[in-house]
Amino acid sequence: MVTRASSVPHLNSSGGSSNESATGSASGSRGRRSRLPNSRTRHVGKSVTPIQTRSTPGSMPRSRSLTHGMQRVTPQKSSNSSGGVRSRNTPVFLRSRENEIGSADTLEIVASKSTGSEPSTPEDNINVVVRVRPLNEKEKRDRYGMILQFPGNGQIIIESSERNNKKSRNQENVHVFTYNVVFEPGATQEDILDYSGIKRIIDMAIEGFSCTAFCYGQTGSGKTHTLTGPPDLFHGKPNLKDPRHGLIFRSFLYLFQLIKNRKDVNYVLKASFLEIYNERVIDLLNPGSARKPLAVRWSKKSRGFFVENLFTVDCEELDDLLAVLEEGMRNRAVGSHAMNDHSSRSHTMLTVHIISEQQTDGGVFISKHGKINFVDLAGSELTKKTLSEGKTLEEANNINKSLMVLGYCIASLSDGKKRFGHIPYRDSQLTKLLADSLAGNGVTLMIACVSPAQYNHAETLNTLRYASRAKRIRTKPVIMMDPREALILSLKRDINALVMENDHLKSALNLHHESLKTPNEKHQNGELLEMHLERVATGGMAVPKVDLERLAELDGNELAELVKLYMQENEALRQENNHLFTVRETILRDQEIVCRENERLLKKLEDVNKSRFEMSSNEPDIY
Ligand SMILES: Nc1ncnc2c1ncn2[C@@H]1O[C@H](COP(=O)(O)OP(=O)(O)OP(=O)(O)O)[C@@H](O)[C@H]1O
Known part of the structure; x- marks a missing residue:
């Protein structure tokens, strides 16, 4: 006996609605050649290329x-x-x-x-x-x-x-x-x-x-x-x-x-x-x-x-x-x-x-x-x-x-x-x-x-x-x-992530910095800004734009140079970020010291006020 299904899988994740008529879509296609054109099978030319089919166990x-x-x-x-x-x-x-x-x-x-x-x-x-x-x-x-x-x-x-x-x-x-x-x-x-x-x-x-x-x-x-x-x-x-x-x-x-x-x-x-x-x-x-x-x-x-x-x-x-x-x-x-x-x-x-x-x-x-x-x-x-x-x-x-x-x-x-x-x-x-x-x-x-x-x-x-x-x-x-494209894409992604991290760190540091400026920190932050501006001005940020379509045309040396540039850029950003992290750590530490010092001073002030109050209350009234 044939009965209806109890459940239907929607295994296709996009575009594949189950009521789409496959044969219906064919009506718009052009008149079909009944056999493969000779040129396609017999000529090893533009349209026919021997290629390797791959299988990887x-x-x-x-x-x-x-x-x-x-x-x-x-x-x-x-x-x-x-x-x-x-x-x-x-x-x-x-x-x-x-x-x-x-x-x-x-x-x-x-x-x-x-x-x-x-x-x-x-x-x-x-x-x-x-x-x-x-x-x-x-x-x-x-x-x-x-x-x-x-x-x-x-x-x-x-x-x-x-x-x-x-x-x-x-x-x-x-x-x-x-x-x-x-x-x-x-x-x-x-x-x-x-x-x-x-x-x-x-x-x-x-x-x-x-x-x-x-x-x-x-x-x-x-x-x-x-x-x-x-x-x-x-x-x-x-x-x-x-x-x-x-x-x-x-x-x-x-x-x-x-x-x-x-x-x-x-x-x-x-x-x-x-x-x-x-x-x-x-x-x-x-x-x-x-x-x-x-x-x-x-x-x-x-x-x-x-x-x-x-x-x-x-x-x-x-x-x-x-x-x-x-x-x-x-x-x-x-x-x-x-x-x-x-x-x-x-x-x-x-x-x-x-x-x-x-x-x-x-x-x-x-x-x-x-x-x-x-x-x-x-x-x-x-x-x-x-x-x-x-x-x-x-x-x-x-x-x-x-x-x-x-x-x-x-x-x-x-x-x-x-x-x-x-x-x-x-x-x-x-x-x-x-x-x-x-x-x-x-x-x-x-x-x-x-x-x-x-x-x-x-x-x-x-x-x-x-x-x-x-x-x-x-x-x-x-x-x-393509492994080369994958490598470059991956390096580019790393760079983007690092640049974002970099910007985030800088804005966070600026916020802290405004409230905690010391001559030393001013100097340090000024240095960072200079570093950043210099990097942008000298094109350090901009590794040459790569059209991956043309990647295959690059020879080995050019390709190696490109990857080297990306890696350098990557490394520079990493170093800069490490530096920024260190600065942030220092600022946070200093901030903590300042906070503790503030607390100590507050306590001292309280003590002073308290003893002044006690002293004044012990003095005899003189009229
Ligand atoms: N679902 C089906 N509905 C109607 N007819 C079917 C169906 N499946 C198979 N047939 C018919 O059964 C016969 C054998 O099918 P088919 O040639 O596809 O088998 P096969 O598994 O490919 O066999 P082989 O391994 O010998 O090539 C064909 O006449 C085919 O039209």
């Missing part, structure tokens, strides 16, 4: 300033089996938990010393949602029963595969799992956009975070359907308003809408699309006739894996992104087996790089490098069920092997004791490229896709267990910034 820079904003969801009552009242605005077929994932909704962007800034929380969960597909025609024909129940509050109950099993009747073989959101079989593609948390992830990607959305599950469970929709959408001229469009298409529309609304920021978008087929990385935007594999390498500098010479296409318009999607979908490896006519035989990763440039209040230009990966994993398969043989069997073995490694990584990362030990990322190309999303500086959404059919009990239980484990993984998201 390792450490992160220390945080300098953290603020955490978690968004809680107000629970709504439902009228499902668990009782309660239905909410009018909640979508049917969707269930969520009252308490959603602990991820940063409010981000304070602050530069860190070395590579960038961090959001408000040191540890963020991976957001895990489950999508249950409807029974397919074959399953209905063969009268397979449904083994899943949806009691609400993000819970999903899986019964024993054998209905008459004694254990099952005793409820011993019933498993209950809880996730951030559970999408029931009737959930629409638009529901996934609105309630999976993807909007918040896109919001974060444009803020400079490295984000990933990936679908996981057995073959035929609906991963490709969720991410891209059915394959026939990409045959011929696609209908932009087709309600079957998947999450990637809808995310692109949402992304462009966001960008359009941010007039104060310049954005440059680039996209790449790769697949991992039989452990070989193929560029889907430039596969070549030989489908020559690309190398995945480790970058010491960025402490992450990257794909060498991967094509990246500039995407000025929505059409360009859609063309990338279409081209990749056309080139990916698809096969057929007993459980799926259009089975993905490879893992695919579509990456949108979002480079933003914004002028800060202090006039400095900062650029951030966010990205969002959409990963469609090939499904795990029991080859005796898929009846794979020959080429399909080899593919299945490779798929299962890489998913097994992914499973090990997820199990280790979710285990409090093992997560700091060795994680076998290097054992498969897939885990190398997902390392950053699983354990590095990224923000991740996992959509676990399952079948409700009794026939798939073991695989569904397995996926639900994986998803539960993944939910326990912590990542440490950071904004990716």
Whole structure:
């Protein structure tokens, strides 16, 4: 039975109202190219640049300033089996938990010393949602029963595969799992956009975070359907308003809408699309006739894996992104087996790089490098069920092997004791490229896709267990910034703070000073004022204005000189502030001495008055 959700998560922090129609927004877009223009894929020129995709499993820079904003969801009552009242605005077929994932909704962007800034929380969960597909025609024909129940509050109950099993009747073989959101079989593609948390992830990607959305599950469970929709959408001229469009298409529309609304920021978008087929990385935007594999390498500098010479296409318009999607979908490896006519035989990763440039209040230009990966994993398969043989069997073995490694990584990362030990990322190309999303500086959404059919009990239980484990993984998201810009921004911020402290100290000192002027202090304060005026007059305050846009043009010496100047300025202000603190301490001490002296004098005066009074009262009256 399908019932209304008991509560709805509002995971997106800005601009992502849940009733926004994704397909509706597309109506304004220009006529779309049906395929990626040749010039974009074949020419290594202006618009197509080989770029390295990065993934960092390792450490992160220390945080300098953290603020955490978690968004809680107000629970709504439902009228499902668990009782309660239905909410009018909640979508049917969707269930969520009252308490959603602990991820940063409010981000304070602050530069860190070395590579960038961090959001408000040191540890963020991976957001895990489950999508249950409807029974397919074959399953209905063969009268397979449904083994899943949806009691609400993000819970999903899986019964024993054998209905008459004694254990099952005793409820011993019933498993209950809880996730951030559970999408029931009737959930629409638009529901996934609105309630999976993807909007918040896109919001974060444009803020400079490295984000990933990936679908996981057995073959035929609906991963490709969720991410891209059915394959026939990409045959011929696609209908932009087709309600079957998947999450990637809808995310692109949402992304462009966001960008359009941010007039104060310049954005440059680039996209790449790769697949991992039989452990070989193929560029889907430039596969070549030989489908020559690309190398995945480790970058010491960025402490992450990257794909060498991967094509990246500039995407000025929505059409360009859609063309990338279409081209990749056309080139990916698809096969057929007993459980799926259009089975993905490879893992695919579509990456949108979002480079933003914004002028800060202090006039400095900062650029951030966010990205969002959409990963469609090939499904795990029991080859005796898929009846794979020959080429399909080899593919299945490779798929299962890489998913097994992914499973090990997820199990280790979710285990409090093992997560700091060795994680076998290097054992498969897939885990190398997902390392950053699983354990590095990224923000991740996992959509676990399952079948409700009794026939798939073991695989569904397995996926639900994986998803539960993944939910326990912590990542440490950071904004990716050019380290030089981050350093300069951070120094500039320090200087501003010191200047403010400096001014504050001076005004405080002036106040004290007026009441406590001594020749010595007058001299000292005069000196400070002179120092300050001299500093301003000689330009000491003004380190040359830097246009960070042009930072890349500076050579090493110029850059070193600039950083030196900032550091000198910083040091001078620090010294001056220390000096001011010392002066303030001295003045306060003197003030205390003066106060004590005053008290002593007052007491003395009192004593004198008292003794005078006593003397006068003892004198004989003379008339
Ligand atoms: N939520 C859904 N609603 C309607 N049909 C669905 C849904 N999910 C999946 N399907 C259908 O089920 C079939 C299998 O789905 P899909 O190809 O997306 O599975 P998959 O998990 O990507 O499989 P594989 O791992 O083999 O690539 C497709 O015909 C698809 O249209």
